[in-house]
Amino acid sequence: MYAMVCTAPFTLEWQPLHLPPLGPRDVLIHLSQTGICPSDVRVYVGKSSSTKLPKILGHETVGQVVEVGREVVSVKPGQWVVPDGIIKCGCCAACRKARSNKCQRVRYASGAYGQAMIVPETNVYPLHETTPLPAATFTEPLACVLRGERMLRITPGETALIVGCGPIGLLHLQVAKRFGARVLVADLKRDRLDKALSLGADVALDPQRPLREAVLAETDGYGADVAVVAFGSARLVESAAEALAYGGRLNIFAGVHPKDSLSIDPNLIHYNELVITGSADHTPLDYAEALNLIERGLVQVLPLISDVIPLRDLQRGFEIVQAQQGLKVIVEVNPDLVR
Numbered sequence: 223m224y225a226m227v228c229t230a231p232f233t234l235e236w237q238p239l240h241l242p243p244l245g246p247r248d249v250l251i252h253l254s255q256t257g258i259c260p261s262d263v264r265v266y267v268g269k270s271s272s273t274k275l276p277k278i279l280g281h282e283t284v285g286q287v288v289e290v291g292r293e294v295v296s297v298k299p300g301q302w303v304v305p306d307g308i309i310k311c312g313c314c315a316a317c318r319k320a321r322s323n324k325c326q327r328v329r330y331a332s333g334a335y336g337q338a339m340i341v342p343e344t345n346v347y348p349l350h351e352t353t354p355l356p357a358a359t360f361t362e363p364l365a366c367v368l369r370g371e372r373m374l375r376i377t378p379g380e381t382a383l384i385v386g387c388g389p390i391g392l393l394h395l396q397v398a399k400r401f402g403a404r405v406l407v408a409d410l411k412r413d414r415l416d417k418a419l420s421l422g423a424d425v426a427l428d429p430q431r432p433l434r435e436a437v438l439a440e441t442d443g444y445g446a447d448v449a450v451v452a453f454g455s456a457r458l459v460e461s462a463a464e465a466l467a468y469g470g471r472l473n474i475f476a477g478v479h480p481k482d483s484l485s486i487d488p489n490l491i492h493y494n495e496l497v498i499t500g501s502a503d504h505t506p507l508d509y510a511e512a513l514n515l516i517e518r519g520l521v522q523v524l525p526l527i528s529d530v531i532p533l534r535d536l537q538r539g540f541e542i543v544q545a546q547q548g549l550k551v552i553v554e555v556n557p558d559l560v561r
């Protein structure tokens with residue numbers, strides 16, 4: 223077993239993979255495919271201050287159980303599963319307040335640009351027999367999206383604005399539709415807007431017009447009831463806030479790097495009764511619900527895949543994501559491991 227290890231910024235090395243011994247409640251999974259997340263690319267280009275190198279990156283994955291510890295009861299060797307490589311402690315203050323996505327003693331399994339991973343049984347989510355493996359790799363990003371969408375408390379018939387139609391925005395749009403919203407999408411790239419329309423967006427806003435003006439034109443001058451900013455930009459957050467209706471809710475979903483500040487008139491929030499929130503990461507509940515949506519076909523994920531590359535070409539995959547050339551890039555971690 224091997225892994226592509228990020229040893230320093232812009233440096234990936236093909237190295238033998240060493241995993242810890244299997245504990246009684248652990249599951250050894252051979253990984254099949256892993257999606258590239260922009261957060262992996264941020265580490266690769268040296269723009270993440272919180273991640274220590276060397277490290278095996280990658281966390282959007284799917285694989286097959288190979289071995290289980292003697293106390294494991296819920297999965298067996300041979301089963302296809304989605305592992306969650308973020309291991310929560312279960313007993314810190316955040317975990318006990320149902321915010322395990324912010325676990326204060328979190329541990330990380332070895333990354334998913336390695337050919338195998340060990341996680342506790344509690345972090346293993348079995349797949350239905352018919353679920354396509356690449357679809358299952360979207361469980362993690364969709365879990366984050368679901369968490370963010372739930373915070374907006376969309377009611378049927380409301381208008382949702384999705385700013386940014388990369389893979390994450392395209393997931394938000396579909397979840398907002400499932401919650402009953404009419405969805406307006408904004409992006410500068412025509413091909414991304416077209417993809418959003420093909421996935422059910424009601425209106426693609428004209429990229430040439432200021433966001434507020436374009437939203438007002440589509441809402442009888444009233445504004446959007448909810449907005450998600452799925453592109454890391456403080457300016458876009460300001461524009462989205464100005465496009466909200468009375469009582470509008472806004473989720474700052476994408477991290478903003480490098481650090482920046484918002485300039486929003488407090489009276490806009492006060493008089494218009496706006497709610498501005500953020501969301502990050504996921505809980506086990508989000509994970510299970512996300513996989514359920516994928517397996518029931520309630521969210522289309524396969525059309526989001528633009529490139530499939532071998533693990534050895536990980537650098538090229540990072541470059542595609544960095545340049546926003548495609549949408550989701552899937553890495554074949556073990557090309558022989560298919561079903």
Ligand SMILES: [Zn+2]
Nearest residue numbers: 259282362363
């Ligand atoms: Zn991710």
Ligand SMILES: [Zn+2]
Nearest residue numbers: 311314317325
């Ligand atoms: Zn915890």
